[in-house]
Structure formats: structure tokens, C-alpha cells
Amino acid sequence: MRPLAPALRPLPLDRLRGPNNEGVLVVSIVVLSLVVGAVDSSFWSVRTLLNIGSASLENVVFAMAVLIVIISGGIDVSFMAIGIFAGYGVIVLTGSTGFGASSAWVGFVLAAGIGVLLGSLNAAAIAGLRLPTLIVTLGTQGIIRGAMLAYVGSKVIPNYPQGLDRLSTDYLFTASSSAGDTRLNILIIPAVLICLLVSLLLRYTTLGRGIYAIGGDAESARRAGFRVAGTQVFIYLFAGLLAGVAGMMHVTQVRLANPYELVGGELDVIAAVVLGGTSIFGGKGSVSGTVLGVVLIALIKNSLILLGVPGTWQRATVGLLLLIGVSAQALSARVRRRHVDFLAQASA
Amino acid sequence: MVVAEPLLVASAVSKHYGGIAALEEVSLQVRPGEVHCLAGENGSGKSTLIKVISGVETPDSGSITMDGKSFARLTPRQAISLGIEVIFQDFSLFPNLTVAENIAMATYVAGGRRTVRPRTLRRIAAEVVSRIGVQLDLDARVEDLSVADRQLTAICRALARDARVIFMDEPTTALTWREVEALFAVVRSLKDSGVALVFVSHKLEEVLRVSDRITVLRNGVVAVTGDVSRFDRAAIVAAMTGRAFTETSPADSARAGAPPVLEVDQLSLRGYFEDVSFLVHQGEVLGVTGLLGSGRTEIAEALFGIIPADHGTVRVDGKPVRLRSVHDAIRAGIGYVPSDRLTQGVFLDQTISLNVIAGSIDRLVGRGNLLRRGKAQQMVERAAAELRIRMSSASATVRSLSGGNQQRVVLAKWLVRNPHILILNSPTVGVDVGSKHEILEMLRAKGRDGMGIIVISDDVPELVAVCHRVLVVRRGRITDELTGERLTEEAIVKELVA
Incomplete structure (x- = not known):
């Protein structure tokens, strides 16, 4: 009788892909770079690298917040609202009271605090009242943004307090060319540190593994003795903190505090997290994949400009990438299930 | 000791x-x-x-x-x-x-x-x-x-x-x-x-x-x-x-002369099963058994259009039918009771009546495509009586019923359509002994009325008790057919693990 089940080696694609899609992302980034570089040789420059670094440094911090939420089985669409509230709020606060104006770090601590405070709205509704995460964060997004425009301010502020002003021009690298200077802010260092911190949290702490456990099966997590509600409170407070810091990074980098920015840009970050192999159904995802996802999105947006594609197409492209990421997950899950079926058949 | x-x-x-x-x-x-x-x-x-x-x-x-x-x-x-x-x-x-x-x-x-x-x-x-x-x-x-x-x-x-x-x-x-x-x-x-x-x-x-x-x-x-x-x-x-049963009541003799209701010829689905051919006669209860992963469930799902087969032909009442979707299968007169009734067979939080009529809405609509409530109620009452569903009222949710009664609701949903062929996958898993006995008895009665029935199961005593013939599936092929004297528990177990 001809055996029906083929040899049960791991699929070659699986090995390339790595546990969280990292392999595919690295290949995509390399191929995209080669293509764009072939079309426009000015791509191969330090400038490109610094541009992508600048574009990624705040998004990667936002992405860490979203990553944690999605691993736990939720979704967050309020992070940008929290970010701009915190960033803009600190500029308004220090501008009007003068408190902590001399030190940028006071500004960041304040932003983090505001983030935690706003995150507690999500935590209360999700962990306390057990409401669905998408609806809660959609609601808080509206509340937070509306409250900011009504009570904090709605004007663009060009004057920064001394401390943040200094930080905003503190560059780690500068590349000069005929087209002008391209720079990378020193804030890239705390951004990298935050990624490392989140990675350690997710991999080596009981709390971090509990986040994966809840995302895998919340009821099982409860039975295994994890404190599900407590972990959720932590998740949304911490996500709020990261969003506050990322918002402050954004406001610092652009050197113009505009309350109408960020909200509406959630797509880029969520797409990056999903492309990074994070399962939209919860329970799976990694910091390395997410960082690569953020870099890929930044690279694509940068390349579209180089290739002369109108800026209006950027959003459509990122939306398409999000759908591709989700479809890839669904398809690979189906292939895996077939694979498991084969295993069962062979052992029977 | x-x-x-x-x-x-x-x-x-x-x-x-x-x-x-x-x-x-x-x-x-x-x-x-x-x-x-x-x-x-x-x-x-x-x-x-x-x-x-x-x-x-x-x-x-x-x-x-x-x-x-x-x-x-x-x-x-x-x-x-x-x-x-x-x-x-x-x-x-x-x-x-x-x-x-x-x-x-x-x-x-x-x-x-x-x-x-x-x-x-x-x-x-x-x-x-x-x-x-x-x-x-x-x-x-x-x-x-x-x-x-x-x-x-x-x-x-x-x-x-x-x-x-x-x-x-x-x-x-x-x-x-x-x-x-x-x-x-x-x-x-x-x-x-x-x-x-x-x-x-x-x-x-x-x-x-x-x-x-x-x-x-x-x-x-x-x-x-x-x-x-x-x-x-x-x-x-x-x-x-609290009652005494004779668990194994022998099946009535097969109707050799009856025409086939279902003819399956060289049905194949790559990776799951190959060259599967068999007949089901009118009034016959055919057992299909095999280990988990043998392809027994996939054969049933192919006949019901869930995972369409790649090759082969299927005839119902002598006429060839195309089974590319569940819709095709239902139109051809095939019914399927899945093994996992909780996720595939019932709407747990809907009422018993809605579950019973869920598969027959097309037969209950009158002018203007509106549901004819009187007719629907009659259908539910008849099914509940025939299947002896123990319920407080037909408007109770299916979740409130015991496992045996839930399974009866799933069966009722198909039986009210009176299909030519009813395929049942593990019909008595998670069903208590009393209900199991009654469900099997009812299948035999439906067989006597002329319906072709396929029972997929690994409950060997159940197969022996209810089936006229049993096909054994191994690694996607039918490896044996047991009838008459050869249809015993020992023979099936031996063939299964060979």
C-alpha cells in the first residue's frame, strides 16, 4: 500500500520563518532594499539609515505597548491618543507653570505618569468591568482626544521649555549631503533600551509568561493560578506608560507640539506588530519580530517616496500590508493544522 | 490484602x-x-x-x-x-x-x-x-x-x-x-x-x-x-x-434486494483517502469504522461537501450528484450529524424549536418568504414526540438539556427533512446509556422506513448492535467489509488494530 502521509519533516518554510516570522521579515527587508537600491542608487546611503531610524524610534515604543496588549488577547486603539495627550500636555504644563522646564527627563517622567493615568481608564473598564478591549479603547480614544482638545489646548505650540528644546537637537549621528542634513536623535538609545526591557519582561518573568498564558486561554490561566485581572491591570497601565513616553518622544522629535497629530496613525503601528508575527488572536508574538515589522513599515514608506509614489498611497499600502500579515497568519495556521492531521494519521 | x-x-x-x-x-x-x-x-x-x-x-x-x-x-x-x-x-x-x-x-x-x-x-x-x-x-x-x-x-x-x-x-x-x-x-x-x-x-x-x-x-x-x-x-x-437492557439486540436482516440509495465510486481526496467505493441500500445501516486519523471522518465530510473530494463519483438514487458544498449535499438529500455536536451541530443558546427547524426553513416559508409559524410548530412537536426529547418547553435553550437530549435535537433537525441518506459521526459519544439505547433504536426504525444510514463510530459494540454491514478504513482506504457471521466485536477489533 502506498503511504498517504508524506515524510514528516518540518516544512522548509517553517525553518526559514522562525518562531515569529522573523526570517520572512529579514528576507523582505533585504529584497526590498535591493529593489529600491537598484532603482535609485541614492538609497544606499547613511541618510536612508538615519531616516528609518528617526521614523522608527517612536513607533517602536508605541509598538511595544501594542505588542503586549495583543499577546494578551486584546487590541488597543487608544495608544496614540494617550501619546499625544501626554506629549502635548507636558509642553502645555511646563510652558504655563514652568515646572521642570529645565530638564527634559522631568518632562518624560511627567508624560509617563500621564500615560499610566490614562491607561488606568482602559484597565478599569477591561479588567474591572470585563468589557471587550476594542470597544473600550475606541471609547477611551475619543474621550482622551476630546478632553485634550477641550481642556488642555488646541493650538500648535512652537516654543519648547529649555530642557526639551535642548534634547530635541541632541543628535547621535548627523549625515550631511547636498540635500541638507539628516540626523538621528539621541532618543534612539532609550527606545532600544525599552525594547530590551520589554523583551526581558516577556521572556523571563512570571508576569510576562502570564501575559502569553492569558492570550492562549484565559480560563486555563485562571485555573492554573494566574491572576488574570491583575495581569490585565498591569498590561493596560504599562501600555499607557509606554504610549506616554512614545508620545513625548514624538513631540520632542518634531519640535512643534501639534495636538492634531498621531491619532489616526494607529494603522502603521498595528500593522507593524502584526507583520512582526504577533498573532491577532493572542498568545504569540516577540519583540524581535515587532522591531523588524516597524523597520519594514518605515522602509516601505521611505521607499515609496524615493520611488516617486504619491504620498497619498502610503496609507493604502500599509493597510494592504496589514491584511497580508493577517492572511499569512491564517494560512500558515491552516497548513500547520493539516500537518498535525498528517502526524495523527501516520501514528495511527 | x-x-x-x-x-x-x-x-x-x-x-x-x-x-x-x-x-x-x-x-x-x-x-x-x-x-x-x-x-x-x-x-x-x-x-x-x-x-x-x-x-x-x-x-x-x-x-x-x-x-x-x-x-x-x-x-x-x-x-x-x-x-x-x-x-x-x-x-x-x-x-x-x-x-x-x-x-x-x-x-x-x-x-x-x-x-x-x-x-x-x-x-x-x-x-x-x-x-x-x-x-x-x-x-x-x-x-x-x-x-x-x-x-x-x-x-x-x-x-x-x-x-x-x-x-x-x-x-x-x-x-x-x-x-x-x-x-x-x-x-x-x-x-x-x-x-x-x-x-x-x-x-x-x-x-x-x-x-x-x-x-x-x-x-x-x-x-x-x-x-x-x-x-x-x-x-x-x-x-x-435503574433499568435492565439487552445492550446488543441483533440488527434485522439486511435487505439484499433493495435498490441502492447511495453509490460511491472511487472517491479520493489527496492526503486523506483514496479509491473509496461502496453502496448503501435502501433501509440499510452501514457502519464505517477506523482509528482516529484513518480518514473515516474525511470520507463523511467529503460526502457532505465540507471538504469536497478530488476524484470519483457519487450517485444518490441512481442519479450522479455534484458535492462541492454543503448546500449541494443537502439538495441531493444527504444529511450529516457531526461528531462535535457542541461546536458544529447545534446553536446552544437558541431555543429547541429554532434548532429543530434550522435546517428546514426553506420548507416552512409561505407567501412573501415569511415563516409559517403554525407549520413550524407542528414540525417541532412531531419531532419532539418521535425522538422523545425531554424538555420543559420547546422555547427552552438547547444548553439547558442533557447531552443525550442535545443529541436528539441534532438528530431531529435532520430527520424532519427526511433525507435519503443520513450520515452520523460518533452519534453516541458523551451520551448516557439510556439515551444511547433509544437513539440506536430510532436509527434502526428509520432504516426500516427506507432511509439509508451511515454510522461512523469506534464504539464497537454499538456498531455490531445497529449495523447490517461494517466497513473498516485504514490509512485512507477501505480494507475490509464485515457482514453476517463475520460481523462480530472480535473481528472488528482485530481488523482495526491489524
């Missing part, structure tokens, strides 16, 4: 829900190193008893004693720290995490540790796995494991937390024959190390083979308890149901 002091004693436990007594003065003794079978029909109180002992439910009265210490009630954490573990049918594992994490994480949480060292987790898991002498890939994700390996992972997790009494809910239901043997080998080694196991099961033949003692519950009270050797099968069934 010296009788060991009992390890776990539940004494005179009562639990009422509303006015209804789920448990009335129930007592259970579990000795160290024994395998105890807890039997009883759905609704007899087995699950409630487990919930009380594991601290999920609070008893109204009575006590639970572990190691000589008495408790009026337990919390889930207390129960676990005393060494009482329950392995539910869904195993409560984390599909996205590795085997090692699933086994060892809970000990970390219980110990209140804050950091996790993957190497330590792996060591704890490896130690438990080798203690019971099984092979498990510690780095595999649980979602990629077979059901049997998931169960072993759940057992290992219980052991990692120093379990001393392990309750297992329907441990053999989803396992193949070989896997059941492997499980029993593990059970024996656990016994030797002094761990007690309590099996809660409907599949008496299998479980009784490894059990030392049995306690049978009926309507919330203990019907009998004692050493397994003191009971035969009939006595246990009688204790469970």
Missing part, C-alpha cells in the same frame, strides 16, 4: 441548585494507588461531585477529608495544594506555549516566583516526563500535539504540582486504541507510585479494564460502590439507569 487507609474521603456531600438536588448525601472514598471509576449517566451528579471536591463549587453540607484533615469546603487553590487535581476534557492547557512551560509553569505560579528561567522549567518538565516513562517533545507547542500527547502533558502538569489524586473526565473519548493502551500503561505506573486516579467515563469497557473499584451515581445519590470484580457489565448498566 490489607486495605489501605483512604486518601480522600467525601462524606455525605449534598448540593442543591435552586430546588433541585444535584447531590444528596453522596460519599466517595479514594485509596492511595487505586484506580477508581466514577460512573453515572449525564445529570447523575458526577460533574458536581468533582467540582465540590476540587473546590470549584461549595457544598451545602458534608465534608471532604484529605490525609485525615477535614474541610467543610475547599477553594481551588487549597484543593491543588492538598494534591487534588482535575483534568477536564478540554485539558485547560495553553495551546500557544511549549510542553515544558505547560507542565512547569503552574508550579512557578504556585511558588510565587517572579522570574522564569527557561532551563529550570525544562528541567522540572523533563523530570516529570521521565518519571512516568513517556516520550514528549518538550519544546513543541501544545497546539501541534495530538490529543493523546496533550492529555499526557496535562497529566505531567498535575504531577509537577505533586498531585496525589487525579480526576480525569472522559479520558479515553478522543483517543485511538493504541493511545488508550499507552494511557493505561501510564496509569499503571502512577498507581505503583501511590497516586490515585478517578476516571469519570461513559466508556465502561475500557475504563473497567484498569479500574480497581467503582462508584455509580444515579440522580444525585450513590447507586452502588465496591470492587470492580464484584460487578459484571449488565449490573453496572442496571445501576446507572
